[in-house]
Amino acid sequence: MRVTEKFQRTKLDTGRLKAMIENASNIGVKSISFTGGEPLMFMDDLVDVLNFAGMVNIPLVRTGTNGFIFMGHDKPDFEDKIRTIAYRLKDSALNTFWISLDSWNPEIHEEMRGLPGVVEGIRKALPIFHENGIFPSANLGLNRAVMAERMAFSEEEGYYDRFYESFREGIGKFYGFAKDLGFTIVNACYPMSGEEDAVYKAESEDDVVAFNIKEKRLIYKALYDTIPKFRSDLRIFTPLSSLYLLMKEAEGEKPVYPCRGGVDFFFVDSNKGHTYPCGYRGKDDFGKFEDFQFKYADKKAFCTECDWECFRDPTALIQPLIDIPRRPHKAIARLFTDFKFYRLWMRDLSYYKACGFFNCRTAPDGVKMNRFKLEPAFG
């Protein structure tokens, strides 16, 4: 998506989007995420389709911004501009509103995004959103600029220990920074780099998001070790149960829950409006989304090609709920072979409930979240 990445930018017209949303509602889709690029560049169209999704009873509707709207915080009309945006989103059917934040260091974030002054703009804008009953989430795409001290891959002795420590410290700094800015919800997107055939242009070959499998495992471990310390301060979407499974996969263990991308999560591209199992399996084209039916989808989850958090995290959370009634023997066998996963999973569900399932229309409930203050380290 970076401006320096050369590819044709495209956008679907709202008439076609509405036909797709109507089909989504007819076939029982429960959640739609409008992503980018930058959805807020098309504010009128965006509000129109957010409202339409609400009108046809899609219960969960999400969108977000790279933050360009928070530029110019020192201009006299800044607060009015933000109030107007918050007001328009407030009246839409939105349940999640994310703002990208790439680092705990404002200068690095602004340089990476090419948006000078944007962090101060976010700080000033968040109370205005909160007054309007919208609690945006900070969306961190994990990258090397999150580290306490950024380092490139090296074969030197001790590199992986230093890499882990720097990520662990950096993630802690990031959560502290997000809280200080006024965020109440935080999410982390796992590293995506260089996926062949991708239709979603979120990946890049750049070193800042390129990690080998050992580095990825250490990033998941750094998150896993840090999140419990911040769960009472911030609503942190990243589930420990999913991190635990991804760490095991990165260690070479057989994946427990293949991704449900292509089974009940899908991606629709902004060029042809076609349906794909996800943003990365560009070869598996299920055709126009306005004609899409679940019978055209994959029958069974099988893919573990990437760690796209949008699909891997919900898979880890939902799959046990699918297995318990449908395959109780398998679910029980898994419970005994990996009790730790179930313990984490139960804890995640209880935490999600305390967080109001991350609905951006609800303020954090300090009393409920405080129950997670002394959350034990999970080893």
Ligand code: SF4
């Ligand atoms: S694991 Fe990755 S590539 Fe495979 S279906 Fe899920 S999101 Fe797509």
